Amino acid sequence: MKFITIIYLLISYSLLVLSNDVNNELCTVYVSKYGAWNNKDCTNQYPCLTIGQAIQTCNNQNKGNNINVLVQPGVYMITWSDRLPLYNANLQFTGIGSGVIFDLTYQAEPYWITIKDPENIQKSSSSNSNITTTVTLKNIEFTTIDHGIVLANSTTSIVSLTISQCKFNFSTIQQGISMFNLQSTNNQIVNIQQTLFNSLVLASNGYLLSAPNAEVVIQNSIFTNISGCLAVVQWNGGSVSFPQTTFQNNFCPCLLVSKTQGTLNSGSFIGSQSLYSIGVNQNSNLQLNSMNISNNIIVSLLSINDSSTVQMSNSFISYNTGQIFEVNGSTLELDNITMTNNYKFQLANCQSSVIKMNNIITANNIIPIIGNMSCSHCDLDNNENWTCPNPNDQPSSSSSYSYTAELTKDRNTLIIVMSSFVIVILISIVAFNIYCYRKNNQSHSSNTTSLSSTPTPSLTSLEKTPLLQSDQEA
Numbered sequence: 276m277k278f279i280t281i282i283y284l285l286i287s288y289s290l291l292v293l294s295n296d297v298n299n300e301l302c303t304v305y306v307s308k309y310g311a312w313n314n315k316d317c318t319n320q321y322p323c324l325t326i327g328q329a330i331q332t333c334n335n336q337n338k339g340n341n342i343n344v345l346v347q348p349g350v351y352m353i354t355w356s357d358r359l360p361l362y363n364a365n366l367q368f369t370g371i372g373s374g375v376i377f378d379l380t381y382q383a384e385p386y387w388i389t390i391k392d393p394e395n396i397q398k399s400s401s402s403n404s405n406i407t408t409t410v411t412l413k414n415i416e417f418t419t420i421d422h423g424i425v426l427a428n429s430t431t432s433i434v435s436l437t438i439s440q441c442k443f444n445f446s447t448i449q450q451g452i453s454m455f456n457l458q459s460t461n462n463q464i465v466n467i468q469q470t471l472f473n474s475l476v477l478a479s480n481g482y483l484l485s486a487p488n489a490e491v492v493i494q495n496s497i498f499t500n501i502s503g504c505l506a507v508v509q510w511n512g513g514s515v516s517f518p519q520t521t522f523q524n525n526f527c528p529c530l531l532v533s534k535t536q537g538t539l540n541s542g543s544f545i546g547s548q549s550l551y552s553i554g555v556n557q558n559s560n561l562q563l564n565s566m567n568i569s570n571n572i573i574v575s576l577l578s579i580n581d582s583s584t585v586q587m588s589n590s591f592i593s594y595n596t597g598q599i600f601e602v603n604g605s606t607l608e609l610d611n612i613t614m615t616n617n618y619k620f621q622l623a624n625c626q627s628s629v630i631k632m633n634n635i636i637t638a639n640n641i642i643p644i645i646g647n648m649s650c651s652h653c654d655l656d657n658n659e660n661w662t663c664p665n666p667n668d669q670p671s672s673s674s675s676y677s678y679t680a681e682l683t684k685d686r687n688t689l690i691i692v693m694s695s696f697v698i699v700i701l702i703s704i705v706a707f708n709i710y711c712y713r714k715n716n717q718s719h720s721s722n723t724t725s726l727s728s729t730p731t732p733s734l735t736s737l738e739k740t741p742l743l744q745s746d747q748e749a
């Protein structure tokens with residue numbers, strides 16, 4: 276434990292930065308529970324013991340900008356001192372085989388990896404235009420994630436985040452607004468594949484993934500039992516594609532999209548309990564094809580606002596409780612949709628919108644007393660089976676009241692459920708702070724003693740390398 280603290284302190288204030296005169300050679304380093312502290316090169320045969328040691332090894336070789344850390348099975352504690360400021364670098368963590376676990380219990384910073392501009396960067400310089408910072412997490416299981424994992428807040432670097440074959444399991448995020456918070460103003464690319472996000476309680480003002488202006492592809496992945504957040508995935512501008520991705524049994528809205536276009540193919544939205552499952556706002560265009568949307572308890576399944584267009588085709592909508600579409604000032608096009616066994620079913624609450632329907636099959640839906648549509652200034656294009664009562668008027672007050680009352684009841688139940696979540700989270704935060712306070716007091720005293728007896732390279736020798744910059748904010 277003493278030794279671990281020493282090395283962590285050495286790397287903790289360095290920002291991994293590629294300066295123009297440095298070669299971009301790949302540094303491959305190995306980490307193992309059976310590694311040794313004095314293995315200086317972190318090779319496959321003589322691996323290092325910790326992640327921090329591995330990264331320091333690459334820094335020492337002036338190869339700190341293009342690092343592939345190969346990690347043998349075992350549980351690795353990621354601590355406060357492991358936080359990684361990153362810029363113009365390529366950092367990859369790859370689990371070898373199964374059972375590579377990163378435990379973030381003691382990661383007491385809002386984010387583990389922070390992509391940001393160095394202090395001295397020339398924001399307007401055109402030579403910055405191709406700077407790219409890449410983070411890849413592959414075949415790793417993350418547990419007890421207490422804080423955010425990646426924050427990108429650069430104005431100059433292109434940011435690329437890849438998450439492949441990972442698991443994010445049973446955690447409560449107490450700091451860091453979103454688990455992956457990509458707020459850079461240059462291009463952002465997110466690629467998530469074959470990854471499981473399971474049983475996560477997120478910050479009430481955050482998201483699991485927030486990625487404005489990003490190109491997002493999420494494929495063959497599962498988001499399940501996620502609660503507490505504003506939405507699981509949020510993006511605003513950019514583009515998105517979600518092939519074969521499943522959202523199951525979540526307690527906050529699954530998707531919230533604004534100013535963007537995207538496609539969802541062959542995916543599922545199952546068993547959500549929230550106000551809505553998919554929110555589409557501000558001139559967005561979303562296409563859903565071959566979807567299975569079942570067993571959700573929602574006020575409305577898709578909430579479509581502000582000049583957006585949603586096109587849904589070849590999909591099943593079954594066993595949901597609540598209204599299916601809420602369309603306001605927008606366009607909805609439905610083609611070949613089967614809707615069966617929905618409870619409190621209302622196809623749409625349509626305000627100043629256009630709904631085009633083709634080949635809609637319905638059976639065994641339980642329709643509330645108001646009927647299968649409520650409309651105001653609505654155009655139901657080309658359809659023989661659905662009618663808008665008084666399409667150019669407000670819905671009659673008596674009938675709209677009864678449905679609104681139902682919705683309010685559902686909403687109130689949801690609010691009660693969500694408030695209990697917040698109370699549980701608050702209690703945990705208090706308990707956690709007490710715990711941290713005690714922990715800090717303990718570790719302070721041990722840090723000082725271990726530093727004084729450091730046998731490893733001195734801080735002054737590290738400062739001479741061009742790769743390292745002091746991170747004043749830290």
Ligand SMILES: *[C@@H]1O[C@H](CO)[C@@H](O)[C@H](O)[C@H]1NC(C)=O
Pocket residue numbers: 401402403404405
């Ligand atoms: C950026 O990359 C493009 C394409 O690879 C290249 O044409 C351009 O010269 C690069 N710009 C700079 C400033 O390096």
Ligand SMILES: *[C@@H]1O[C@H](CO)[C@@H](O)[C@H](O)[C@H]1NC(C)=O
Pocket residue numbers: 426428458
């Ligand atoms: C991003 O950086 C700016 C400027 O340094 C700062 O004001 C802002 O709070 C940061 N955003 C986040 C999400 O950390």
Ligand SMILES: *[C@@H]1O[C@H](CO)[C@@H](O)[C@H](O)[C@H]1NC(C)=O
Pocket residue numbers: 418442444445473
């Ligand atoms: C999630 O974590 C729990 C507890 O750490 C573990 O028992 C379970 O196997 C994990 N589940 C998955 C799917 O990894």
Ligand SMILES: *[C@@H]1O[C@H](CO)[C@@H](O)[C@H](O)[C@H]1NC(C)=O
Pocket residue numbers: 445446474475476500
């Ligand atoms: C859902 O997530 C919560 C919070 O992590 C956890 O306590 C609960 O056991 C999970 N439920 C299931 C069915 O996995």
Ligand SMILES: *[C@@H]1O[C@H](CO)[C@@H](O)[C@H](O)[C@H]1NC(C)=O
Pocket residue numbers: 531553554555556578579580603
């Ligand atoms: C759409 O507008 C309605 C009414 O203003 C609102 O309740 C709903 O939350 C909005 N949907 C989204 C996705 O923001």
Ligand SMILES: *[C@@H]1O[C@H](CO)[C@@H](O)[C@H](O)[C@H]1NC(C)=O
Pocket residue numbers: 543545567568569591
């Ligand atoms: C949709 O998903 C539900 C729940 O997993 C499943 O029972 C049902 O068979 C699926 N429906 C179709 C048409 O795939």
Ligand SMILES: *[C@@H]1O[C@H](CO)[C@@H](O)[C@H](O)[C@H]1NC(C)=O
Pocket residue numbers: 565588589590611
């Ligand atoms: C309608 O959708 C179903 C389910 O996706 C599909 O099997 C069928 O081929 C589609 N029919 C047409 C005419 O596209």
Ligand SMILES: *[C@@H]1O[C@H](CO)[C@@H](O)[C@H](O)[C@H]1NC(C)=O
Pocket residue numbers: 581603604626
């Ligand atoms: C519909 O959208 C308009 C314009 O954004 C807004 O003023 C109105 O409140 C919305 N209506 C409902 C019922 O949400």
Ligand SMILES: *[C@@H]1O[C@H](CO)[C@@H](O)[C@H](O)[C@H]1NC(C)=O
Pocket residue numbers: 632633634635636637657658659660
């Ligand atoms: C109306 O319903 C009938 C019977 O379910 C169906 O065959 C027909 O395609 C529907 N028409 C439209 C425009 O969806």
Ligand SMILES: *[C@@H]1O[C@H](CO)[C@@H](O)[C@H](O)[C@H]1NC(C)=O
Pocket residue numbers: 637646647648660661662
């Ligand atoms: C929708 O409601 C109208 C009026 O109550 C009724 O004529 C029509 O058959 C219903 N359509 C479906 C598909 O349930």
